[in-house]
Amino acid sequence: EDGYDLWLRYRALPAAQKTALAAAATGIAAPDDTPTVRAAAAELKRGLAGMLGRAPDAIPANAKVRAGTIVLARATLPAGLADADAVRRDLASVGSEGYVVRRTRQDGVPVTLIAANSDIGLLYGSFAWLRQLQLGTAPDGIALADKPALPLRVLNHWDNLDRTVERGYAGESIWNWWELPNIIDPRYTDYARANASLGINGSVLNNVNAKAEVLSPAFIAKAAAIANVLRPYGIRVYLSVRWSTPLELKETKTADPLDPAVAAWWARKADEIYRTIPDFGGFLVKANSEGQPGPQDYGRNHADGANMLARALAPHKGIVMWRAFVYSPPAHPNQVSDRAAQAYDQFKPLDGKFDKNVLVQVKNGAIDFQPREPAHPLFGAMPDTPLVMEFQVTKEYLGFATHLVYLGSLFQETLRFDTRAGNQPMTVARVLEGAQDGRVGGIAGVANIGSSRNWTGSTFDQANWYAYGRLAWNPDLDSRAIAREWAGQTFAPDARVVDPVVAMMMRSREAVVDYMTPLGLHHMMGTGHHYGPAPWVDDLARADWNPVYYHRADKNGIGFDRTAKGSNAVAQYAPEVARRFADPATTPPEFLLWFHHLPWDYRMPDGRTLWTDLVAHYDHGVAEVAAMQAEWQRLRPFVDARRFDDVAQRLAQQQREAAWWRDACIAYFQHQSGLPLPAGVRAPAQPLDYYRKQAFPFAPGHG
Ligand code: BDP
Incomplete structure (x- = not known):
């Protein structure tokens, strides 16, 4: 697979699911022929053809529906619908872009109703139904009523x-x-x-x-x-x-x-x-x-x-x-x-x-x-x-x-x-x-x-x-639930794939924070391209483009003081929020150095010094990438070779580059702090100068 189909792959369903869906997708009855309704019907056909190997027929307007018809209804519901009142109630609550999808009966035969107040609701409802089918939900088990929370989604x-x-x-x-x-x-x-x-x-x-x-x-x-x-x-x-x-x-x-x-x-x-x-x-x-x-x-x-x-x-x-x-x-250099x-x-x-x-x-x-x-x-x-x-x-x-x-x-x-x-x-x-x-x-x-x-x-x-x-x-929506949906559609709705893929995804963001900018550090990326570590950069035209402006590390400590003693940016939050961020003891550790400049021997909640904790975060980030890589290797039997190899190569590169970030940052902060490495910590692979000299105006040549 080359990935072009995104999450709209519509791969053939397992035999048992196919039988159930085939009975529930014999034809499509659509209200009229607007471009959006046409797009909805076309998507249903495409999806069902993929999952079943056979596309449903179009049921002409005014023809009697047969068992298994997918009925698209905009605003006016078809006559002979079993639970029309309930559907109307749902429709009244889904607004101009929402939809209602349910199994019901029309003229005594079972149908799937996709109803909305507008054409676009029909298209969204069709996609929502197809999503459930791709995730392996039985057609009889699908009942949806949903609408967007925001009018502008761009x-x-x-x-x-x-x-x-x-x-x-x-x-x-x-x-x-x-x-x-x-x-x-x-x-x-x-x-x-x-x-x-x-x-x-x-x-x-x-x-x-x-x-x-x-x-x-x-x-x-x-x-x-x-x-x-x-x-x-x-x-x-x-x-x-x-x-x-x-x-x-x-x-x-x-x-x-x-x-x-x-x-x-x-x-x-x-x-x-x-x-x-x-x-x-x-x-x-x-x-x-x-x-x-x-x-x-x-x-x-x-x-x-x-x-x-x-x-x-x-x-x-x-x-x-x-x-x-x-x-x-700043208007004045010393402001x-x-x-x-x-x-x-x-x-x-x-x-x-x-x-x-x-x-x-x-x-x-x-x-x-x-x-x-x-x-x-x-x-x-x-x-x-x-x-x-x-x-x-x-x-x-x-x-x-x-x-x-x-x-x-x-x-x-x-x-x-x-x-x-x-x-x-x-x-x-x-x-x-x-x-x-x-x-x-x-x-x-x-x-x-x-x-x-x-x-x-x-x-x-x-x-x-x-x-x-x-x-x-x-x-x-919950980001883990979204990851599950995505993984089920992108690979297969199979727990043996979805569980490990989701586990990788859910640890990945914290991993990158740990190996790039732990504990509230920020903007330490290489000049211009923003790829790779460059916490030492201090010579750009504007002070607020330099990483040193953001971390302010020297032998006494590290972090940007945004409390009343510093820039007082903390006062821009509501009083309760500002109070929490104004005190290092109540600032969540993940924002610590965003709001505070602290001595290296500052005691973290777990009793370690800030320096020891910082180094531990870098190590943890690198270890997390290794864990993701190992997890992916176990997925080899379940993922097509092309996508598998591509992801595997990227993870291997990420592993090298996470180590690069860790080594470069630890070497630099050790240089700034003058502190020995905490006991048992591996020394950076290269001296600080090596990392400082990595210049790559066109593309990284590292690793
Ligand atoms: C920065 C990007 C720059 C964008 C700018 C923006 O480096 O390329 O033009 O944001 O959002 O993050 O305008």
């Missing part, structure tokens, strides 16, 4: 117009801009199917570091061609826009958001886009961030900028997703600044000042997609602004597509983080759902998808796309 592609992908590790962009709009790669349809199977309903096609040209008529036409393919699958297209576009295209004299000519330009541009893409979603904006232009260049703030764009889109019901990923160098505190400082005062169709998009943590970060304080601080959670599905800081790291655990940890609202618990997930003030936000995942045959560069990175989509649909 992927952010960091894809450039030249088809390179920023932080992409799975080949070129799937969007073939050169050939669009007249040549349509069938892969776009498969992309839409995979996303619809999870309920993802938006796709931002291009990089947040956007080019002005994406708003040229030629690129709008290309985006429209993609939108035409994605539309039947319920996926709207969005574009990332560059703040200074009208200025750069030489169509205005400034990009000041308060200049009427600028606002008029954007309004005309929005009209032009909507003429070609009537259901266009809106804009994603990275402004005044990492050198991108923005309203602050004209003395205006983020709300001025976002609102101007929002007013251009509002007549068309479009939205603006305005990113809060901002940090600037103490904390990059982690800056987004809050800039955005908190703007709470309530954004137009209704603006959402502020906040990264999961306050630094930058690290293996572990506490939830961003803005999630607890913007009750009057709808927020979008931004997760990074592509693993920029977690070993690219080489290392096996299941991100379901990371996503879940942030979504369940309790920001507190007054004296009430308030998880990040509830904030996104509008529990505070009814301001409903959304969720965005920086895609890990590319043109590589298996889409994501490695088999296990498909699980991160899958987990992101499932949690976008329902942020309360």
Whole structure:
């Protein structure tokens, strides 16, 4: 297998299951012939043909249903349905995108009903039913009623117009801009199917570091061609826009958001886009961030900028997703600044000042997609602004597509983080759902998808796309349960495969934290590429790009002091949360060095010194990768050779690189602390200088 089919493999079922399903899948009765209903019927046919070896027939409208028909019903239920009242009650609770699936009887014969209030609900319900079947559930045992918790569930592609992908590790962009709009790669349809199977309903096609040209008529036409393919699958297209576009295209004299000519330009541009893409979603904006232009260049703030764009889109019901990923160098060289505190400082005062169709998009943590970060304080601080959670599905800081790291655990940890609202618990997930003030936000995942045959560069990175989509649909789902679903569909619904695969996945995130950035350390990755250890780097143009800025290790101690004695970023959390993080004794060990600068002999809860504990974490991370590798070897009899070998090679490389991380970091911190290695600890394989000299502008040559 080459992995192209993702979790939609629809492999033949074992004989006994086949017999039961064959009786429950004799025909498909669909209400009418809209593109979305057609897509649902086509998926059912494809899935059943794969699992049964035979596709069900289409039952013509008005023909009598026969036993085993799959009945798709939108809003109006067919006459003669046995439990129509119960179904109606369920339908009333699943909203415009949800679905109801159940075994029932119509005209006295057993049928499978897939009912929804809209076409897209029928498609989602069809995928949900197929998922259960792939997992080996008997058709009689399937009863579902579900709806998404968030209205906005999008992927952010960091894809450039030249088809390179920023932080992409799975080949070129799937969007073939050169050939669009007249040549349509069938892969776009498969992309839409995979996303619809999870309920993802938006796709931002291009990089947040956007080019002005994406708003040229030629690129709008290309985006429209993609939108035409994605539309039947319920996926709207969005574009990332560059703040200074009208200025750069030489169509205005400034990009000041308060200049009427600028606002008029954007309004005309929005009209032009909507003429070609009537259901266009809106804009994603990275402004005044990492050198991108923005309203602050004209003395205006983020709300001025976002609102101007929002007013251009509002007549068309479009939205603006305005990113809060901002940090600037300190104004004076000796000013103490904390990059982690800056987004809050800039955005908190703007709470309530954004137009209704603006959402502020906040990264999961306050630094930058690290293996572990506490939830961003803005999630607890913007009750009057709808927020979008931004997760990074592509693993920029977690070993690219080489290392096996299941991100379901990371996503879940942030979504369940309790920001507190007054004296009430308030998880990040509830904030996104509008529990505070009814301001409903959304969720965005920086895609890990590319043109590589298996889409994501490695088999296990498909699980991160899958987990992101499932949690976008329902942020309360359990990451282990999601891993089980994924493993059952991706390999086989067989406990001998699923149990060990899930066990590997569930230990993988803690493993990477341990061998890269244990105990709350962060941003120690190599310059630019962010691959491999470089805790020693101290010479970059901006202080807050240097790893030494984040760990501050010297002979006296290690960690970033974010308490009142330091940057006081801790005060950005609600009082109960801030109190817990302000004291090392009540700070969870996994965030210790995120919030505190501590002496090397600080006593950890288990009685060990900080130094001994830190080293133990590095060793544990490496040992965990070894355990994952051993587990995978035992799976050889159950996994096809091609995918097995690929994963095995990646795990072997991860093992080498986990040791590299461990050795380089221990060598460096030992150098900083001047302490001997704890008793019984293996010395790094090479002297510190060896690791410091590993320079790889193009690709690592290590191991
Ligand atoms: C950083 C990436 C950079 C992105 C930036 C962003 O290194 O490539 O442009 O985030 O999110 O993590 O804008």
